[in-house]
Amino acid sequence: MRNGSAMVAGFLAAFVVMPVCAQQSRQGETGKDIVYNRAKGNCLACHGFPTLPDAEQTGNSGPPMIAMQARFPDKAVLRARIWDATASNPKTFMPPFGKHQAMSEEEIDKVVDFIHSL
Secondary structure, three states, X not given: XXXXXXXXXXXHHHHHHHHHHHOOOOOOOOXXXXXHOOOOOOHHHOOOOOOOOOOXXXXXXXXXXXXXXXXXXXXXXXXXXXXXXXXXXXXXOOOOOOOOOOOOHHHHHXXXXXXXXX
């Protein structure tokens, strides 16, 4: 049972530390870096990135990241979706990255710029 307690404590600690980590954007970190980072966006876990040859083992539970400018002509709508997808779809399983402070404002802006370019 000790191992279970340690696992729970580690899991809870990750949620306590997450908002602090979100405020510490790395110098020179790009939107692509954040999208690929499993500790930040981890977008590859759910979304396919067919136009990126180095995006290996992408998920298919979220929509593919293609033709984003055509799908989101207003970049602010895309940003709002990343900030809190539950605002437009309460049943979504996409995490509200901004609302829960999993990513900082600056990181979300970088991700939006990168994804919108796809």
